[in-house]
Amino acid sequence: MWLLAARRLWGAGYLSTRGRSVSTGGVVEMWPGGSVDKFGAVTVRLQPGHQRDEAAFRSWLQGALKRWREEGRIAVWLHIPIMLSGLITCAASEGFTFHHAENDTSTLTLWLKNGPNKLPGYATHQVGVAGAVLDEVSGKVLVVQDRNKTVNAWKFPGGLSDPGEDIGATVVREVLEETGIKSEFQSLLSIRQQHNHPGAFGKSDMYFICRMKPLSYNINFCPQECLKCEWMDLKELAYTSRTTPVTSRIAKLLFYGYKEGFHNIDLPMRTFPAVYSRLFYSLYHKELPAAYEVQE
Amino acid sequence: MWLLAARRLWGAGYLSTRGRSVSTGGVVEMWPGGSVDKFGAVTVRLQPGHQRDEAAFRSWLQGALKRWREEGRIAVWLHIPIMLSGLITCAASEGFTFHHAENDTSTLTLWLKNGPNKLPGYATHQVGVAGAVLDEVSGKVLVVQDRNKTVNAWKFPGGLSDPGEDIGATVVREVLEETGIKSEFQSLLSIRQQHNHPGAFGKSDMYFICRMKPLSYNINFCPQECLKCEWMDLKELAYTSRTTPVTSRIAKLLFYGYKEGFHNIDLPMRTFPAVYSRLFYSLYHKELPAAYEVQE
Numbered sequence: 001m002w003l004l005a006a007r008r009l010w011g012a013g014y015l016s017t018r019g020r021s022v023s024t025g026g027v028v029e030m031w032p033g034g035s036v037d038k039f040g041a042v043t044v045r046l047q048p049g050h051q052r053d054e055a056a057f058r059s060w061l062q063g064a065l066k067r068w069r070e071e072g073r074i075a076v077w078l079h080i081p082i083m084l085s086g087l088i089t090c091a092a093s094e095g096f097t098f099h100h101a102e103n104d105t106s107t108l109t110l111w112l113k114n115g116p117n118k119l120p121g122y123a124t125h126q127v128g129v130a131g132a133v134l135d136e137v138s139g140k141v142l143v144v145q146d147r148n149k150t151v152n153a154w155k156f157p158g159g160l161s162d163p164g165e166d167i168g169a170t171v172v173r174e175v176l177e178e179t180g181i182k183s184e185f186q187s188l189l190s191i192r193q194q195h196n197h198p199g200a201f202g203k204s205d206m207y208f209i210c211r212m213k214p215l216s217y218n219i220n221f222c223p224q225e226c227l228k229c230e231w232m233d234l235k236e237l238a239y240t241s242r243t244t245p246v247t248s249r250i251a252k253l254l255f256y257g258y259k260e261g262f263h264n265i266d267l268p269m270r271t272f273p274a275v276y277s278r279l280f281y282s283l284y285h286k287e288l289p290a291a292y293e294v295q296e
Numbered sequence: 297m298w299l300l301a302a303r304r305l306w307g308a309g310y311l312s313t314r315g316r317s318v319s320t321g322g323v324v325e326m327w328p329g330g331s332v333d334k335f336g337a338v339t340v341r342l343q344p345g346h347q348r349d350e351a352a353f354r355s356w357l358q359g360a361l362k363r364w365r366e367e368g369r370i371a372v373w374l375h376i377p378i379m380l381s382g383l384i385t386c387a388a389s390e391g392f393t394f395h396h397a398e399n400d401t402s403t404l405t406l407w408l409k410n411g412p413n414k415l416p417g418y419a420t421h422q423v424g425v426a427g428a429v430l431d432e433v434s435g436k437v438l439v440v441q442d443r444n445k446t447v448n449a450w451k452f453p454g455g456l457s458d459p460g461e462d463i464g465a466t467v468v469r470e471v472l473e474e475t476g477i478k479s480e481f482q483s484l485l486s487i488r489q490q491h492n493h494p495g496a497f498g499k500s501d502m503y504f505i506c507r508m509k510p511l512s513y514n515i516n517f518c519p520q521e522c523l524k525c526e527w528m529d530l531k532e533l534a535y536t537s538r539t540t541p542v543t544s545r546i547a548k549l550l551f552y553g554y555k556e557g558f559h560n561i562d563l564p565m566r567t568f569p570a571v572y573s574r575l576f577y578s579l580y581h582k583e584l585p586a587a588y589e590v591q592e
C-alpha cells in the first residue's frame with residue numbers, strides 16, 4: 001500500500017529533488033552520491049563534466065547500490081547526459097532500464113525492493129485535436145479529405161498538439177494550417193481515447209473534437225495534406241456514408257446542437273490558477289447555471 | 297507545407313516501417329543500411345547482436361549520413377538496444393538527439409534538411425482520473441483528504457492511468473485502492489488540461505473527473521494515502537471552503553445534476569471499433585437524442 005501511495009503521490013507531483021545527501025564513499029568528485037526523496041528513492045544526476053571511465057563508474061555504481069540497499073532505499077533515478085551514454089551500459093548491467101529520454105539526457109531507473117516496480121511511468125498519451133468549424137448562417141461545416149488516409153471519407157481538419165500547447169490553441173493552428181480558415185474556439189464536444197496507437201509509437205491517443213466559429217471563409221487548403229476541402233451542409237455530413245464513424249457521430253451531435261441549441265452539446269472552457277505552478281489550467285464541463293454558483 | 301504534412305501524417309499513424317532498402321556501402325553485416333518510409337526518412341534498427349565498436353560505427357554512420365543526404369533523405373530514426381548505448385555518443389557527435397527511450401531501447405533522431413525538425417514528437421501527456429462517487433439515496437459523495445497534499449482539503453479519490461488503461465478502468469481501480477469502495481462508471485463530467493506538471497516530469501497532465509455509482513458503502517481507506525475518507529453531503533462539499541477549486545466546481549456541477557437530472561451534466565461513453573487496429577476506442581460526448589441517430 002505504501003508503494004502504491006508513493007507511486008500515486010509521485011504521479012501527483014510530489015517527486016522531490018531535494019533531500020539529504022547520501023554517503024558517497026569518497027568518490028563524490030567523480031560522481032554525485034545522490035539525494036534521497038521523501039519516498040526513499042535516490043536521485044543521481046551525472047553532469048556532462050563527469051568522467052566517462054566505464055570501469056570506474058561500474059565499480060562506483062556497484063558500491064553505491066550495495067550501500068543504498070543497506071540503507072533501505074527503494075529505487076534509484078539515474079540521469080545521464082547523452083555524451084556519457086557509454087555509462088548506460090554499465091547501469092544496464094546492474095539492472096537499470098530506461099524510464100525516458102529526451103533531447104540530450106536519458107533517465108534510467110532501478111527498483112531496489114522486492115515485488116513489482118512502483119515508480120511512476122512517463123507520459124502515456126499523445127493529444128490530437130479536430131475542429132468542427134460551423135458557419136451558422138449557411139449551416140455549412142468545414143470538411144477535408146486527407147491525401148494519405150481513408151479514400152473519399154470526409155472528416156474535420158485537425159492534428160497533434162505541440163508540447164505544452166492547449167487543445168484550444170492546437171485546433172485554431174491546425175485548422176488554419178490545413179484549410180487556410182481562421183477560426184475561434186467555442187467549446188469541447190467530444191473526447192476519444194485509443195490505445196496502442198501506431199502513430200503514437202505504440203502509446204495511447206487522446207483525441208478532442210471542438211466546436212469552432214469561422215472568422216474567415218475562403219478556403220486555401222494544404223495540397224500536401226488534403227485531396228479536397230470544402231464547406232459541406234452539416235445535415236449532409238451527418239447522414240452521408242462518405243465519412244468516418246466518429247465524424248458522422250459528432251456531425252449528428254453538432255446538427256442536434258445547431259437545431260436545438262448548442263447548450264445541449266457544449267462543454268465550455270474556463271481557466272483556473274494551478275496549485276502546483278504559476279500557470280493556469282483549462283477546465284471543461286457542461287455549463288453550470290448561475291443559481292448553483294453560490295449557495296441559496 | 298510538405299513537412300508539416302509529413303509531421304501530421306506521422307502523428308496520425310502513418311510512419312511506415314516498410315520501405316525500400318538503402319545502399320549500405322557494403323557494411324550491412326555490421327549495421328543495417330536502414331529502410332526508407334514514405335516521407336523519405338531512414339529508419340535504422342540496431343540489434344543486440346550488432347558489434348559495439350564505436351570507432352567503426354562512427355565511420356560507418358558518417359558515410360551513411362553522407363549518402364542519405366546525397367539521396368535527399370529528410371531524417372534518420374536510429375533505434376539502439378541499451379547494451380549498445382556506447383554507440384549513442386557516436387550518434388550524438390553527429391548531431392543525433394534522443395526522441396524517446398523505454399525499457400531496453402532508445403530512439404534517436406537526426407533531421408537532415410534545413411529548417412526546424414518536423415518529426416513527430418513522443419507522448420506529451422500523463423492521464424489522471426478522479427471519481428465522484430455519489431450515493432443517490434443519501435445524497436452523500438465519497439471524499440478523501442490526501443496525506444501528503446493540501447491540508448484539510450477534501451477531494452475526490454483518484455490517480456494516474458496505467459499504460460493502455462481506459463479512464464473508466466482507472467477510476468474504478470483507483471477509487472477501490474484508495475477508499476475500499478467498489479464503484480461503477482456512469483459518465484465523464486469534466487476534463488482539465490495542465491502543462492509543465494511537476495509530477496509529469498515537466499510534461500502535461502490531462503485530468504478526467506467521472507461520475508461513479510457506488511457498489512459498496514463500507515470505507516476501508518489506504519492510510520498511506522489518505523488522512524481521512526468519508527461520505528460527505530454533496531451540498532456541503534459543493535459550498536465548503538475546505539476543498540480545492542476544481543473539486544468545489546465539479547461538486548456544484550454534480551449537485552446541479554443530482555437536483556435537475558444527470559442528463560444535464562453527463563458525457564456518456566460509447567465504444568467504436570478502431571480504424572487502425574483491431575481494438576476498440578472509447579468516445580465521450582453529450583447524449584444524442586434518438587431522433588438524430590437517423591435522418592428523418
